[in-house]
Every structure is written in C-alpha cells, then in structure tokens.
Amino acid sequence: MDDSLTQLLRQIPAMNKILDNSIWDTYNKKRVKKSAEFYLATLKADILSQKIVRIPSLESILHNILSHYQASQQNSLIPLINATGILLHTNLGRSPLGKDIVDDVNTVLTSYNNLEFNLQEGIRGERYTLVKEVFKSLLNSEHIDVLIVNNNASAVFLVLNTFAQNKEVIISRGELVEIGGSFRIPEVMRHAGAILKEVGTTNKTHLKDYVSGISPQTAIIAKIHQSNYCLQGFVQEVSIQELITLAKEYSLLDYYDIGSGLLYSPKALKGLHSEPIIQDIVALNPSLLSFSGDKLLGGPQAGIIVGQEQYIHTLKQNQLLRMLRVDKITLSILEATLQAYLQEDYQKIPILAMLECSLEELRKKAEGMLRNLPKHFWGKIIKSSGFVGGGSLPQVEIPSYAIALSCAKWDIEQLKEELRKQGVIVRITQKQLLLDMRTLLKDDEEKIIKILYYLAEQ
Numbered sequence: 472m473d474d475s476l477t478q479l480l481r482q483i484p485a486m487n488k489i490l491d492n493s494i495w496d497t498y499n500k501k502r503v504k505k506s507a508e509f510y511l512a513t514l515k516a517d518i519l520s521q522k523i524v525r526i527p528s529l530e531s532i533l534h535n536i537l538s539h540y541q542a543s544q545q546n547s548l549i550p551l552i553n554a555t556g557i558l559l560h561t562n563l564g565r566s567p568l569g570k571d572i573v574d575d576v577n578t579v580l581t582s583y584n585n586l587e588f589n590l591q592e593g594i595r596g597e598r599y600t601l602v603k604e605v606f607k608s609l610l611n612s613e614h615i616d617v618l619i620v621n622n623n624a625s626a627v628f629l630v631l632n633t634f635a636q637n638k639e640v641i642i643s644r645g646e647l648v649e650i651g652g653s654f655r656i657p658e659v660m661r662h663a664g665a666i667l668k669e670v671g672t673t674n675k676t677h678l679k680d681y682v683s684g685i686s687p688q689t690a691i692i693a694k695i696h697q698s699n700y701c702l703q704g705f706v707q708e709v710s711i712q713e714l715i716t717l718a719k720e721y722s723l724l725d726y727y728d729i730g731s732g733l734l735y736s737p738k739a740l741k742g743l744h745s746e747p748i749i750q751d752i753v754a755l756n757p758s759l760l761s762f763s764g765d766k767l768l769g770g771p772q773a774g775i776i777v778g779q780e781q782y783i784h785t786l787k788q789n790q791l792l793r794m795l796r797v798d799k800i801t802l803s804i805l806e807a808t809l810q811a812y813l814q815e816d817y818q819k820i821p822i823l824a825m826l827e828c829s830l831e832e833l834r835k836k837a838e839g840m841l842r843n844l845p846k847h848f849w850g851k852i853i854k855s856s857g858f859v860g861g862g863s864l865p866q867v868e869i870p871s872y873a874i875a876l877s878c879a880k881w882d883i884e885q886l887k888e889e890l891r892k893q894g895v896i897v898r899i900t901q902k903q904l905l906l907d908m909r910t911l912l913k914d915d916e917e918k919i920i921k922i923l924y925y926l927a928e929q
C-alpha cells in the first residue's frame with residue numbers, strides 16, 4: 472500500500488478516544504459505538520479510494536457520528552405531503568387515515584378489548600363478527616356475511632384456494648389483469664391451485680363464451696375489475712348481473728373482484744365514472760365479492776370479502792385464513808371508517824373529503840398560498856387534473872387547481888428534488904412544477920409555505 476495512505480489510516484482516532492468524549496455522557500453507549508463503527512468504516516473506505524486526503528478534525532468526526540446516531544434514532548416511516556394530485560399513491564401509503572377516526576380507536580387499541588370475546592355470553596367470540604353488523608346496515612342487506620383479510624390480494628387468493636383448488640375458474644381474456652407489478656391474476660390462480668379457464672377475446676367476451684367454457688371441472692365464474700386500464704372501441708363485456716344469473720343456473724359460484732370498490736359516489740367523481748357501487752352489486756345477491764380497504768373506501772389496508780353466509784362460512788374453515796387474518800388495529804379503524812359512512816360524515820375520511828372539495832375551495836386554497844410565497848418564488852394558479860391512482864379509474868381526470876411554482880435559485884427539476892428532500896412530493900407536467908391542491912391535507916399549505924421559506928434561506 473502507498474505510504475501516504477498507511478500514514479493517513481494511522482491518523483484515524485482510536486475508538487476509545489472517540490467514546491471517551493464527554494459529549495456522549497447522556498447517550499446510549501452501545502448505540503454510539505455502532506454509529507462510530509459505521510462512520511470509521513466509511514472514513515477508511517474514503518481514504519483507500521482517495522476520496523479524502525486529510526483526516527477530519529476530531530470535532531468534525533464527533534459531529535458526524537452524532538448525526539448518524541440521531542438519524543438512527545428516527546423512525547424510517549415518516550409523514551409526507553402529497554402535492555401530486557394523485558389521491559391513492561401506492562408508494563405514498565394509499566389512503567391516509569382520518570385523524571378523528573384514529574383518535575376514536577385510540578382507547579380501544581391501548582386497552583384490552585373484546586377482539587375475540589363474546590361479552591353477552593362470556594364465551595369465546597369471533598373477530599370477524601365485529602364489523603358484520605355495520606356492513607349489513609351499510610350494504611342494506613340482512614343476508615350477507617363478511618370476512619376481513621390482510622388485503623384484497625389475499626381475499627382473491629383465499630376465495631380461489633377454498634373453492635377452486637384443482638378446479639376451473641372461468642375468466643374473460645379481457646380481465647386477466649396485472650396490478651402493481653406483483654399481482655397478476657393468472658399467477659395468483661396458479662399459486663392458489665386453481666385452473667384458469669380463459670374465455671372470449673381481449674376486447675370482446677359474450678355470455679355464450681362463458682356458457683361454452685363451463686365443464687364438469689368448473690367451480691367459479693369470476694369477474695375481475697379492470698382497475699388500472701380500460702378497453703375502448705370495439706369492446707364488449709358481460710355484466711356481473713348476467714354472470715350471477717348464469718352461475719345460479721349451473722349451480723356454480725360467482726365471484727367478483729371489484730378492486731377499489733365505492734360505497735358512496737363523491738362529488739368530484741359524479742358523472743365521471745362507471746365504477747360499480749358495492750350496494751348495487753350486493754342487491755343482485757352475488758355469491759362472493761371482494762374489494763380493498765385502502766383504495767377508494769379510504770380505510771386501512773384490508774381485503775373485504777362480502778357474500779352469502781354459507782360461502783363465508785366455508786372460507787372461515789380454510790386454514791389459510793389464520794395466515795391472512797387481520798388484527799385489532801385494522802378491524803377497529805375499518806369499523807370506525809364504516810361508522811363514518813353510516814353517519815354520512817364523509818369529511819372524516821380524508822380520501823372522500825378530498826373528493827368532496829369543490830373547485831371553488833381548491834382555488835381559494837391556491838390563492839391563499841400564492842399570497843404567502845417567499846421572495847424569489849413565483850407561482851401561477853392553473854387548472855389541473857388529478858387522478859384517483861392506486862390502480863383505480865385510470866381514465867378519469869379529476870378537475871383541480873394547482874400552483875405552477877418556480878424560483879430564482881433552481882430550475883424546476885432541482886426544485887422538485889429540494890422539495891422532495893423536505894418531504895413534499897410534486898409532479899412536473901408539461902415543463903411546469905405543479906403543487907396540486909386536491910391532495911393537500913389540513914395544514915399542508917402552511918407546512919409547504921414554511922418549507923419554501925426554509926429553502927429560500929439555504
């Protein structure tokens with residue numbers, strides 16, 4: 472090795488010397504040592520690769536170790552501001568939960584509770600019955616039962632595995648969807664042990680295609696919502712109503728994976744979509760259907776299976792359920808969310824509050840922010856389009872207002888990066904950096920303004 476490198480390496484302060492410093496008196500020594508080890512290893516690597524040619528001062532070394540120590544004490548899951556206008560961003564945690572809803576369940580989560588205890592009879596209860604009654608009211612049906620699992624992907628898996636192992640499931644070729652990379656219907660089927668029976672063509676599937684697909688091996692006629700894409704032009708699909716009727720006629724099970732699932736159609740979506748409303752489908756008396764808890768429903772991550780009592784009962788017998796079951800956090804937040812629906816208190820559910828917000832209100836938000844921009848930041852209010860995202864309603868552009876932001880110090884790509892480092896996620900559209908008002912939560916405007924002031928001073 473080069474003599475000068477060896478010299479430098481020798482000058483690295485010894486661990487003892489670092490740890491003996493009085494600045495660590497009030498810190499956890501074991502963890503300080505970990506941070507110091509990490510820092511010294513980096514320093515050594517930098518010397519060997521000749522990235523640095525001088526050993527930093529002891530003060531500087533201690534300061535760096537302290538920064539590493541403090542960073543390691545912080546949670547890695549941190550809040551962000553979503554100014555993209557995309558409501559359900561899978562990378563940003565899908566639907567944010569309502570503060571009031573989380574407050575409501577605080578006491579139950581920090582106490583013992585009746586998760587599996589039947590208080591009336593003093594015997595063991597069942598966790599899934601907790602949300603059953605509220606679902607019955609919400610879906611206007613006395614004859615349904617529900618089962619909550621970890622997410623909608625597990626719902627699909629559980630249904631197929633329970634009813635179609637080594638049997639055939641009929642699906643239209645127009646519905647063999649891939650959602651978010653890792654969830655592909657044909658793969659999920661294979662893993663669940665079901666045999667995929669494709670019918671129809673990519674653009675058109677007729678009822679007669681389903682009929683000719685039925686064989687003694689058929690267990691399920693399934694419909695999968697084309698969540699994240701749409702077919703246009705020369706297209707035809709068979710409605711769930713017709714499939715339910717067909718399944719009954721042949722004594723088969725019908726199953727509809729609705730994907731997002733709307734329990735209520737908010738203002739901003741009126742007239743923009745043909746997304747099925749869950750109550751309408753339940754009214755058709757389907758065998759089973761499922762949807763996500765954290766897409767348009769606006770609740771916690773969950774897979775919600777709704778259907779006829781006998782089928783839900785069979786699902787509950789599957790050992791797999793033990794692996795897919797949800798805990799008190801999910802169930803309590805889900806129930807509080809559903810209560811908000813029952814009381815038509817949509818403002819409690821952030822995703823719905825965003826979709827209830829009028830253009831006028833969004834414009835006012837933008838005007839308010841514009842008045843408070845720091846020096847050398849410029850903004851212009853423009854009409855923009857938001858999206859539902861999270862694999863829902865791809866063709867629906869939700870009208871919104873945005874501030875097209877620029878500044879003296881950076882070009883918009885750099886500004887986007889600086890904002891991201893401060894936890895503000897924005898999008899650039901047609902060479903404009905947009906702060907979309909639709910997806911801002913309460914107090915986000917003030918937080919953004921504070922961040923802009925901070926950036927202005929850097």
Ligand SMILES: *Cc1c(COP(=O)(O)O)cnc(C)c1O
Pocket residue numbers: 622623624625627650654695696697698699728729730731762763764773774861862
């Ligand atoms: C989103 C989606 C899923 C997966 O749901 P998760 O809750 O993300 O597991 C499955 N099927 C369809 C049609 C979807 O849109």
